[in-house]
Amino acid sequence: MYDTLVAPFAEFEFMRRALAGTLALAFGAAPIGVFLMLRRMSLVGDAMAHAILPGAAIGFLLSGLNLFAMAAGGLVAGFVVALSAGLIARSTELKEDASLAAFFLISLAVGVTIVSIAGTNIDLLHFLFGSVLALDDQTLLLIAGNATITLLGLALIYRPLVLECVDPGFLRSVSRAGGPAHIAFLALVVINLVSGFHALGTLLAVGIMMLPATTARFWARDITAMVLIAVVSGCLAGYAGLLLSFHTSVPSGPAIILVAGVLYALSVLFGRVGGLVWQAFPGRHLEA
Amino acid sequence: MTVQLRFQDLTLGYDRHPAVHHLDGAVATGALMAVVGPNGAGKSTLFKGITGTLKPLAGRIDRNGVLPQDIAYLPQIAEIDRSFPINVYDMVAMGLWRRKGLFASIGRKDREVIETALAAVGLTGFEQRAIGTLSGGQMQRMLFARLLLQDARVIVLDEPFNAIDAKTSADLLELVRRWHSERRTVLAAMHDLDLVKAHFPEALLLAREPVAWGATAEVLTPENIVKARHMCEAFDENAEACAVEAA
Numbered sequence: 001m002y003d004t005l006v007a008p009f010a011e012f013e014f015m016r017r018a019l020a021g022t023l024a025l026a027f028g029a030a031p032i033g034v035f036l037m038l039r040r041m042s043l044v045g046d047a048m049a050h051a052i053l054p055g056a057a058i059g060f061l062l063s064g065l066n067l068f069a070m071a072a073g074g075l076v077a078g079f080v081v082a083l084s085a086g087l088i089a090r091s092t093e094l095k096e097d098a099s100l101a102a103f104f105l106i107s108l109a110v111g112v113t114i115v116s117i118a119g120t121n122i123d124l125l126h127f128l129f130g131s132v133l134a135l136d137d138q139t140l141l142l143i144a145g146n147a148t149i150t151l152l153g154l155a156l157i158y159r160p161l162v163l164e165c166v167d168p169g170f171l172r173s174v175s176r177a178g179g180p181a182h183i184a185f186l187a188l189v190v191i192n193l194v195s196g197f198h199a200l201g202t203l204l205a206v207g208i209m210m211l212p213a214t215t216a217r218f219w220a221r222d223i224t225a226m227v228l229i230a231v232v233s234g235c236l237a238g239y240a241g242l243l244l245s246f247h248t249s250v251p252s253g254p255a256i257i258l259v260a261g262v263l264y265a266l267s268v269l270f271g272r273v274g275g276l277v278w279q280a281f282p283g284r285h286l287e288a
Numbered sequence: 289m290t291v292q293l294r295f296q297d298l299t300l301g302y303d304r305h306p307a308v309h310h311l312d313g314a315v316a317t318g319a320l321m322a323v324v325g326p327n328g329a330g331k332s333t334l335f336k337g338i339t340g341t342l343k344p345l346a347g348r349i350d351r352n353g354v355l356p357q358d359i360a361y362l363p364q365i366a367e368i369d370r371s372f373p374i375n376v377y378d379m380v381a382m383g384l385w386r387r388k389g390l391f392a393s394i395g396r397k398d399r400e401v402i403e404t405a406l407a408a409v410g411l412t413g414f415e416q417r418a419i420g421t422l423s424g425g426q427m428q429r430m431l432f433a434r435l436l437l438q439d440a441r442v443i444v445l446d447e448p449f450n451a452i453d454a455k456t457s458a459d460l461l462e463l464v465r466r467w468h469s470e471r472r473t474v475l476a477a478m479h480d481l482d483l484v485k486a487h488f489p490e491a492l493l494l495a496r497e498p499v500a501w502g503a504t505a506e507v508l509t510p511e512n513i514v515k516a517r518h519m520c521e522a523f524d525e526n527a528e529a530c531a532v533e534a535a
Contacts, residue, residue: 169367174385221418223373
């Protein structure tokens, strides 16, 4: 038991680092994912994750595998997309999903092209799938710092964020906080995707954000509980995924997302709130 | 008589087309006024102007020192996401926004106020229910509880009793009467003329332009209503710039 569940982390430093990184990632990304889901912006996260790639790739082109250049490039690219997508959604009738779909395909193509020109196939794999087993001090600090900013930021904008999801008209009628809160929220999405990018790569970064959130939807009727469950399920996916990867030599990024996916699938089936099994066998109806 | 709302040559509309045209007049503090008129008469547009969500094309609204954000507004179609995981209690508590803002906590006193408001609309016991499980009437009761908490001097209700059963409208009208007795200024867009005659001392009959405004019995005459119906044509795509404005 100990050998399977604890020893890998006790014996190997890279496993401890990976665990610390994924836990920090889950604490930041999972709550963000819950709000993305409730705002019906699940695909926006995906589009932004891909938008980060060309920015990070340009950073890589200019200064090699330098954390700050890549993070800065990713942040800039992410913010540009986030802000323009947000502005377009707020000021036009254009449906966000179509323009974002176009956008993320283009970004992905541009990013892959730049990395392929400037680096090797190994670099490309690093960009696409991350390297959670090779987190250095700087990257760990970046991820932990982003998680901290996220939790503080969410606490600051929590009320307008919730109210803008439930009843945007009411929020507009009592306060002007809706717009700034939305922009701040998009910024938090971007910094979490940059974290996720380093650990899980551009293709899977959204996984640790959205899968725990969609999992939580099947277990809670209340947003606070939903956020907590999402964090727990994100942490669980990180821990179990790393173990899975350690014992079976499945690549660790995909392993983490796979576990998150399994948790999601189980929730779809057995989740207490609207799970398929509960729908199929609802039990006898009540008196009143 | 003090004036709560004064409209000066007010024109409101969309894409330069007026939906409320050259409205002049004043609503006294503590008035209980029904805004009546056919669909497309500009009732909702007028309310959006009063609550500051729509900027006037011309003219102005003087709110006598009340900020637009301090006006309690019940829109005709609330943009509420009913699938959102929030319960009735939290939803009603949002009515305290102007006093609590982003951070202030909801204390024991506030919780009493919230319970009282829920009791006043007959939703005691519904605190923990998800908003998605409410019926249309219960939803409206919940929104009235939130209006109660807003404790506003000016309350604007856009067709509050549409698709609501008689018992619910009677209960909610009781709250409207209470606001009136507390000298709050209440404006409500209404379609049920019998309700207007029974409960609203003052009425504005609107058909883009004001048809009649004053004591309800004098406003809601058959001639005025017919006249209103005829005045309510559609937007004219080729309309000239308004001559009154140019003059």
